[in-house]
Amino acid sequence: MAAQNVRYVTESGEEVYGLMAQFSGPADFYHAAEMVRDAGFRKWDAYSPFPVHGIDEAMGLPRPRLPLLVAVVGLGGAALGFLFQYFVTAIAYPMVVQGKPYAAWEPFIPVTFEIGVLFTAFTCILGMMAFNGLPRLHHPLLTRERFLRVSDDAFIIAIEAADPRFDAPAVQALLTQAGALAVEVVTDPRPAPAPHAPH
DSSP states (O other): OOOTTOOOBOTTSOEEEEEEEEESSHHHHHHHHHHHHHTTOOSEEEEOSSOOTTHHHHHTOOOOSHHHHHHHHHHHHHHHHHHHHHIIIIIISOOOOTTOOTTOSGGGHHHHHHHHHHHHHHHHHHHHHHHTTOOOSOOGGGGOHHHHGGGTTOEEEEEETTSTTOOHHHHHHHHHHTTOSEEEEEEEOSOOOOOOOOO
């Protein structure tokens, strides 16, 4: 097991992002994901040209937190809209409208619904981007010709060198045993940050 915070570099000095493997089809891809999961890796991902049923379970991904966040913020926004209307019409500026009581709830429904939808929509977009680490203007995998085929017919699994269990020969052996057609090293062409000088 490799130690944490270990940096892997090539002979030319480029920092290693990880290892990438291509698989022949969804079945091999699915079983390879199970093997990587069972090996205990945490910093890795699977890419396919179309959704593969059950891949979340094969990868061991936890239940997504976005639906709960959307529900809480959406209902909170709706409640806020309702309370704001109640404050305005029943407390701050009480006014009889069409003979209804000050705090009649029926007229509040359209605005309550719209504010709930507004909060829900923005939470979906911003929450999805935050959980997915977006926007990201650069990704080392996009420099590999093999990876670009993932939008066409390639099934790819990439294991990051930042994973505590990463050991290049062992990872390559695991991916080969899982049925990979090809395994290649992915480097990050950006210059690595210089280490801080001790004070």
